[in-house]
Amino acid sequence: MKCRGTTRRGFLGTTAALGALGLAPAWTTAAFAQTGGTLRLRIDGDNDVLDPGFMTGGTEIEAQKQCLPFLAQYARDGDTFTWEPTYFVTKLEQRDATHIDFELTEDLVWSNGYGPVMASDVKFSYERMKDSDWSGYFDALDHVEVTGDRAGTIVLSKPFAPFIMITLCHGPGAVLSEKAMAEAGGKFTTSFPAVCGPYTYEATPGQRAVFSVNPDWTGPEPAFDRVECNVITEVKAAELAFEAGELDCTEVGADTLARYTKDMPEGTDIAVAGELQYMWMGMNTEHPKLQDIRVRQAIQHAVDVDTILQGAYSGTTAKSHGIICPGLTGQRDSAGYSYDPAKARALLDEARVPGLELTLRTLNNQERMLAAQIIQANLAAVGITLNVLPLDSGPFWEMGQESKGDTWKDLELWLMRFGTTPDPYEATQWFTSDQIGVWNWERWTDVEYDRLYEEGINETDMQKRHDIYVRMQEIMENTGAYVWINHEPEAFVHSTAVGVNAAPSGELNYRRFIRA
Amino acid sequence: MLYYLTKRLGLSAVVVCLVVLALFSLLYCIPGDPATIALGPRATEEAIARYAEKMHLDEPVWRQFLIYIGNALTGDLGLDVFSDRPVTAIIMERIGFTLALVGAGMGWAMLLGIPLGCLAAVKPNSWIDRITGVLSVGTIAVPSFLVSIWALLIFAVHLRWLPAIGAGEPGDTGDQLSHLILPAFAIGLSWVGYLARMVRASMLEVMGENYIRSARAFGLRPRRVIFGYALRVAILPTITLIGMGFGGMISSTVFAEIIFARPGIGKLIFDAVMARNFPIVQGAVLVATGLYIFVVLFSDILIAWFDPRVRESL
Numbered sequence: 052m053k054c055r056g057t058t059r060r061g062f063l064g065t066t067a068a069l070g071a072l073g074l075a076p077a078w079t080t081a082a083f084a085q086t087g088g089t090l091r092l093r094i095d096g097d098n099d100v101l102d103p104g105f106m107t108g109g110t111e112i113e114a115q116k117q118c119l120p121f122l123a124q125y126a127r128d129g130d131t132f133t134w135e136p137t138y139f140v141t142k143l144e145q146r147d148a149t150h151i152d153f154e155l156t157e158d159l160v161w162s163n164g165y166g167p168v169m170a171s172d173v174k175f176s177y178e179r180m181k182d183s184d185w186s187g188y189f190d191a192l193d194h195v196e197v198t199g200d201r202a203g204t205i206v207l208s209k210p211f212a213p214f215i216m217i218t219l220c221h222g223p224g225a226v227l228s229e230k231a232m233a234e235a236g237g238k239f240t241t242s243f244p245a246v247c248g249p250y251t252y253e254a255t256p257g258q259r260a261v262f263s264v265n266p267d268w269t270g271p272e273p274a275f276d277r278v279e280c281n282v283i284t285e286v287k288a289a290e291l292a293f294e295a296g297e298l299d300c301t302e303v304g305a306d307t308l309a310r311y312t313k314d315m316p317e318g319t320d321i322a323v324a325g326e327l328q329y330m331w332m333g334m335n336t337e338h339p340k341l342q343d344i345r346v347r348q349a350i351q352h353a354v355d356v357d358t359i360l361q362g363a364y365s366g367t368t369a370k371s372h373g374i375i376c377p378g379l380t381g382q383r384d385s386a387g388y389s390y391d392p393a394k395a396r397a398l399l400d401e402a403r404v405p406g407l408e409l410t411l412r413t414l415n416n417q418e419r420m421l422a423a424q425i426i427q428a429n430l431a432a433v434g435i436t437l438n439v440l441p442l443d444s445g446p447f448w449e450m451g452q453e454s455k456g457d458t459w460k461d462l463e464l465w466l467m468r469f470g471t472t473p474d475p476y477e478a479t480q481w482f483t484s485d486q487i488g489v490w491n492w493e494r495w496t497d498v499e500y501d502r503l504y505e506e507g508i509n510e511t512d513m514q515k516r517h518d519i520y521v522r523m524q525e526i527m528e529n530t531g532a533y534v535w536i537n538h539e540p541e542a543f544v545h546s547t548a549v550g551v552n553a554a555p556s557g558e559l560n561y562r563r564f565i566r567a
Numbered sequence: 568m569l570y571y572l573t574k575r576l577g578l579s580a581v582v583v584c585l586v587v588l589a590l591f592s593l594l595y596c597i598p599g600d601p602a603t604i605a606l607g608p609r610a611t612e613e614a615i616a617r618y619a620e621k622m623h624l625d626e627p628v629w630r631q632f633l634i635y636i637g638n639a640l641t642g643d644l645g646l647d648v649f650s651d652r653p654v655t656a657i658i659m660e661r662i663g664f665t666l667a668l669v670g671a672g673m674g675w676a677m678l679l680g681i682p683l684g685c686l687a688a689v690k691p692n693s694w695i696d697r698i699t700g701v702l703s704v705g706t707i708a709v710p711s712f713l714v715s716i717w718a719l720l721i722f723a724v725h726l727r728w729l730p731a732i733g734a735g736e737p738g739d740t741g742d743q744l745s746h747l748i749l750p751a752f753a754i755g756l757s758w759v760g761y762l763a764r765m766v767r768a769s770m771l772e773v774m775g776e777n778y779i780r781s782a783r784a785f786g787l788r789p790r791r792v793i794f795g796y797a798l799r800v801a802i803l804p805t806i807t808l809i810g811m812g813f814g815g816m817i818s819s820t821v822f823a824e825i826i827f828a829r830p831g832i833g834k835l836i837f838d839a840v841m842a843r844n845f846p847i848v849q850g851a852v853l854v855a856t857g858l859y860i861f862v863v864l865f866s867d868i869l870i871a872w873f874d875p876r877v878r879e880s881l
Binding site: 096097099100105107108184186187240241255256257258259281282283284285288289291292294295296297443444445446448449455 | 597598599600601603604606607610611613614647649650651652657660661664719720723724727730731732733734737825826827828830831834835837838
């Protein structure tokens with residue numbers, strides 16, 4: 052049969068064209084419609100291990116915060132970070148230096164029929180952490196005493212002031228169902244054996260993780276029924292996805308932060324979670340070229356940190372005066388040295404090191420390389436020739452560690468950045484005497500510093516803690532081995548339709564997002 | 568033909584073994600302790616020991632290689648170091664996305680490039696030929712990652728005609744097709760130029776052959792002469808090129824998959840290399856190599872099927 056005026060080829064062509072037209076509305080709506088109640092975010096990779104004991108961290112902690120109970124959560128008190136009890140507890144009190152009492156909220160139930168959340172679950176969860184990859188956070192834990200179905204006491208083996216702040220508020224402080232864990236074989240990876248929180252979790256590897264409303268949840272309802280976290284490895288790709296309207300919020304790099312700050316697009320805002328990163332230029336005090344403290348002090352005076360902040364970070368980061376980050380107890384107001392090339396030259400003359408040539412090692416990313424080049428120019432101005440040696444993360448993180456070879460012997464200068472939790476204790480732990488050849492690559496020791504480190508852990512008086520940590524940074528600075536550079540922010544760009552909630556270290560807490 | 572196939576399959580097995588050996592050597596040449604990089608600089612000793620055990624890092628390299636080959640021969644590509652999931656399952660989840668992307672990229676390039684090449688050859692030195700020539704060289708010269716970024720900026724960010732990231736809603740074919748358009752455009756664009764140039768050159772050569780002149784002399788319609796006789800012969804080197812290009816395209820999908828945040832083999836390998844997740848790297852490269860060899864073999868068989876001269880010489 053043949054229709055008049057219609058050829059087979061014509062028919063096929065017309066059908067294909069109509070088919071394509073038919074698809075068009077489907078894809079446009081699928082891609083761009085504002086899906087009511089859905090929050091669209093980015094994660095930088097698959098969540099491989101959701102188990103708090105064996106996770107990598109990052110977005111795995113974000114997932115735990117939506118699906119598991121925590122006893123405490125971060126809060127802001129003006130410009131400083133503090134903690135508050137979560138919905139999961141009716142009581143969380145530090146009775147004395149080694150006892151923390153808690154009482155769980157009624158009607159909290161685990162999914163999959165694992166019954167109510169009990170104090171024994173808290174005991175199981177925290178005591179198992181002592182044998183986990185995150186055991187460091189539980190060093191001070193002795194045991195958890197169960198005093199009732201929903202009540203108990205966390206007993207510490209020694210006073211540890213930051214326990215609630217850095218352990219209970221953070222990922223390792225998640226509570227698991229003891230029964231569900233027993234059935235799961237004691238560990239889990241890509242799915243929770245049981246959840247108790249506003250969301251359930253489901254992931255499509257390589258594509259997304261989806262959080263849907265938990266039907267068993269009796270607590271406060273989250274602002275969004277569904278949270279879609281798309282796997283986007285690269286920050287730049289995520290920024291473009293945000294600009295294309297496909298994400299409601301995403302982390303941004305320094306250059307984009309500067310661009311947005313200067314010219315904020317309509318319907319967009321910036322949220323800064325915290326600035327818990329501290330970057331410095333370190334010097335090996337044992338290296339023959341740097342043994343003379345006058346040389347090190349000359350370098351402190353020779354580096355123009357303000358230019359680095361503008362040139363490498365577009366003015367988006369806070370100037371650092373030590374290792375304690377903004378918002379934390381013990382942050383210093385100023386450093387004990389300043390940019391003074393004349394003084395640097397005088398110190399070098401005094402030390403009699405003409406034609407000094409040094410090597411600066413750095414990770415090979417854009418900001419660090421720019422910072423290194425500025426330092427190179429600064430040092431050239433006072434007569435020091437600086438060679439910049441960019442490194443991949445593998446060799447970079449090993450170069451000061453004695454257990455990884457002999458590179459530490461050749462180490463002269465390096466640009467380093469550490470991240471920390473919202474308590475000063477963690478930042479100071481890497482520079483004690485026992486850290487020489489581990490993370491104290493500057494290789495100095497100080498008895499007073501070690502003593503203050505222990506005192507800081509035990510001290511609960513805020514003013515005394517502040518004084519301790521300020522003094523510790525002064526000791527560090529007086530070695531001449533540090534040029535403080537900056538505190539990079541964890542910054543997020545977001546639609547003004549949503550209010551962001553993030554931990555000071557940058558993990559997003561979807562359940563605490565709000566509709567603006 | 569059977570002898571030819573057996574010979575080619577044997578050769579393929581040797582190639583796969585060499586690739587695995589080279590890959591093994593390269594992975595161990597990467598500076599830095601894999602455990603430190605994979606688990607982060609502050610990983611505990613226990614975690615590092617567990618990682619080393621899983622990766623057989625405490626065994627000599629030659630033994631690790633033999634363990635791997637032995638397992639691979641039984642279809643066991645090992646377990647993902649972090650999630651403990653079978654590598655084979657992880658690869659199978661992603662490979663469809665890469666094949667769809669490569670198929671769509673090469674598909675549209677063929678649909679446009681081959682007719683353009685024919686048109687340019689049929690009307691040599693005409694304005695169509697010149698425009699085709701300029702466009703072909705132009706598209707070949709632009710790298711696919713640049714096209715990806717431009718396409719994303721123009722069609723997704725600025726115009727918002729097409730989606731920017733992901734592979735689309737699972738189960739929604741329309742949505743998945745819409746997510747395929749930009750990455751397929753990006754990786755296929757340069758192939759439009761390659762194919763047009765190749766077809767044009769082959770066609771010009773074939774159009775000068777005696778049998779084409781005879782066909783014309785017999786009064787056959789130009790369309791029949793071009794598509795029925797000339798293109799059938801001229802397309803043979805292009806098929807080889809497409810076969811090779813298909814393999815090359817698997818490599819170039821890495822950029823597209825990263826920029827468009829699509830799941831796929833390329834992105835899987837990239838992420839695994841960055842995380843020093845060796846079982847994934849080895850498994851995914853092995854599968855990608857096998858795929859490449861299969862496509863090249865398939866294109867050779869296709870040529871033999873098209874061309875009796877080749878068939879008889881096998």
